Amino acid sequence: MDNFDAIELKLPLKAEYVSIVRLTASGISNRIGFDIDSIEDIKIAIAEVCNKLITVGNAKEDYVKIIFKVFKDKLTVIFDSEDKSLKCIFSGSENEFGLSIINALMDEVDLCSDSYILSISKVIEGKS
Amino acid sequence: MAEELDYREEYLEGSVNIYLKGELDIYSSEGFKEKLYNTADNTDADLKIHCDNLRYIDSTGLGIFVGALKRIKAKNKNIILINLKDNLKKLFIITGLDKVFIIEE
Numbered sequence: 001m002d003n004f005d006a007i008e009l010k011l012p013l014k015a016e017y018v019s020i021v022r023l024t025a026s027g028i029s030n031r032i033g034f035d036i037d038s039i040e041d042i043k044i045a046i047a048e049v050c051n052k053l054i055t056v057g058n059a060k061e062d063y064v065k066i067i068f069k070v071f072k073d074k075l076t077v078i079f080d081s082e083d084k085s086l087k088c089i090f091s092g093s094e095n096e097f098g099l100s101i102i103n104a105l106m107d108e109v110d111l112c113s114d115s116y117i118l119s120i121s122k123v124i125e126g127k128s
Numbered sequence: 129m130a131e132e133l134d135y136r137e138e139y140l141e142g143s144v145n146i147y148l149k150g151e152l153d154i155y156s157s158e159g160f161k162e163k164l165y166n167t168a169d170n171t172d173a174d175l176k177i178h179c180d181n182l183r184y185i186d187s188t189g190l191g192i193f194v195g196a197l198k199r200i201k202a203k204n205k206n207i208i209l210i211n212l213k214d215n216l217k218k219l220f221i222i223t224g225l226d227k228v229f230i231i232e233e
Contacts (some may be wrong), residue, residue, distance in 0.1 A: 015153075015154040015155040015158075016155050018153055018154055018155060019132065019151065019153065019155065022153075022184075037215060040215040041215075043184075044184075044186060044219070047153060047154075047186050048186060048187055050154075051153075051154045051186060051187060051188060054154060096187070097187035097190050097191065097223045098186075098187040100222055100223050101186075101187060101219060101222055101223065104222040105222075
């Protein structure tokens with residue numbers, strides 16, 4: 001359970017690259033063995049995090065590093081940036097659609113971490 | 129970079145049919161917002177948005193639908209979303225927007 005492979009993607013905080021993140025997420029989720037509906041959930045949740053970072057961040061300077069932790073039956077996606085002002089980016093966003101969608105679609109959501117911006121995870125039901 | 133969302137309009141008696149094809153995300157939403165708001169502002173009819181070929185939508189797209197609904201409701205007209213795929217309909221349910229929009233099969 002604790003063994004994982006890590007796949008990293010680093011890209012500018014620009015709207016035109018979110019589709020690349022979705023494609024990557026789709027491929028990795030498929031590799032782990034998620035079903036089609038779960039893959040769609042993961043794509044949307046990851047994109048919602050990207051949307052928020054793009055809306056708040058500085059497109060000219062900011063990069064986001066996305067780390068996909070590939071477990072046997074789980075995907076954890078960590079978002080990190082050198083811009084520490086992006087920490088706890090969803091504070092005060094409780095009523096926004098984006099956060100509602102992330103909370104509903106993912107199994108674990110850590111919105112405020114000490115070591116990175118945030119992380120979200122989804123587990124495959126019944127696979128161990 | 130190619131536009132990821134194809135937008136087509138058809139004006140009929142009493143309604144405007146809008147056909148969406150592709151992905152409505154933070155990138156394609158800017159152009160979409162302009163077109164949809166422009167139509168909502170300049171028409172006095174219901175907007176029927178056909179989503180058969182809409183593969184993806186996120187909170188940016190949902191927000192634009194809500195903005196357009198406010199504009200069209202001010203004229204006592206409505207937005208009707210037709211043939212939303214199940215994975216997209218799920219987002220309307222999560223956000224409570226299934227009670228705000230008329231969603232038809």
